[in-house]
Ligand code: 4AD
């Protein structure tokens with residue numbers, strides 16, 4: 308019995324074992340007088356391997372009818388290929404048909420639009436482009452863990468079910484086991500004490516608050532998991548379920564935090580360039596011709612650091628007509644962010660010291676009493692890719708801020724405890740993993756870099 312080999316391993320071997328067993332799906336088949344040529348793909352890499360089937364093979368009748376999408380198992384000899392663009396090909400000794408795909412298989416050999424492929428999200432990873440997206444996604448996930456591990460960070464599994472709203476934006480997905488047709492009522496309101504957890508529960512919007520508790524215990528920690536936001540915004544940069552990388556570092560101030568964010572972003576890009584060559588080239592050739600340039604520019608730039616107030620000033624004086632006029636006290640819009648990073652600085656830009664009123668309760672108040680030690684990293688084509696801050700470590704300031712914002716301190720008693728017992732300056736940030744995937748592939752819609760996107764009115768698959 309010979310062991311199955313992945314096509315990636317066969318194609319990349321210096322001297323492949325002579326006889327191999329491979330299994331995969333037929334991408335195309337063409338016939339000549341005496342042979343059938345099959346391009347086979349098993350998902351292990353972008354490239355197909357060519358299989359040559361002699362018409363003397365006993366089940367040639369069945370093989371010569373194989374259509375795109377069918378699955379086969381091939382035993383054969385690896386030989387040097389006469390054809391262009393490939394080093395090895397396989398001369399089939401036997402080929403078993405595992406299953407066939409009829410002509411109705413939607414991925415026949417032609418270009419399909421991204422919009423159409425979204426309607427068959429369960430099949431799109433079988434295309435070159437989406438196979439490449441998801442191989443890169445897997446490779447970067449691995450790199451993220453390696454980055455942190457090399458720096459002595461502990462990986463914390465923060466809860467998905469929570470009773471708090473970290474960002475305070477109210478974009479929460481409620482979790483309940485109450486009978487929604489006839490919920491229990493007390494004093495004219497739904498009685499959540501009867502709900503599963505005895506209180507209101509929701510899906511997490513960020514693992515930060517939990518991660519902070521662990522940073523104040525283990526020092527340097529990170530989480531990397533799914534987060535959920537019920538923002539009703541149908542943009543190409545928002546999904547309702549997305550993955551976030553959130554480091555949290557004790558004894559770390561805003562400046563160090565920014566430098567760390569820059570290092571992580573560069574590490575991730577470098578990793579993709581070094582390890583995903585073939586897949587990355589597909590995007591540089593067919594999706595975004597400026598991709599190489601964009602990525603090299605990020606890698607070779609020192610990120611610009613700019614205070615929010617200076618960013619507003621710069622935008623106001625830019626003479627550019629924005630849909631939303633920039634004004635102190637308002638959040639930056641994507642159009643502003645993109646102007647700064649793409650047009651003005653032409654490299655990543657970190658905006659810091661935002662007005663406290665547009666930021667969550669946990670950010671550290673600056674001495675001006677107006678701004679907080681927040682930072683956002685903006686990159687070309689995407690705008691905000693990272694949002695973070697130095698955290699308010701002073702109990703009295705934090706409590707004052709929570710009161711101002713109308714937050715119930717009782718709900719955060721455990722969070723406040725961390726400021727009562729051995730509180731230290733600490734900082735962290737969240738890097739949106741899908742935004743990174745957009746950056747590194749040049750894909751322009753966030754729905755196309757996550758396996759099964761969740762957006763308003765869309766929960767298929
Ligand atoms: O700026 P945000 O809201 O920051 C936080 O959640 C902090 N608690 C993180 C922290 O300090 N630990 O979100 C962080 C990043 C954004 O910069 C963006 O890249 C991404 O998460 N993001 C989204 N990505 C896709 N779809 C959405 N709806 C997103 N909302 C935020």
Ligand code: MG
Nearest residue numbers: 683691693694
């Ligand atoms: Mg943000």
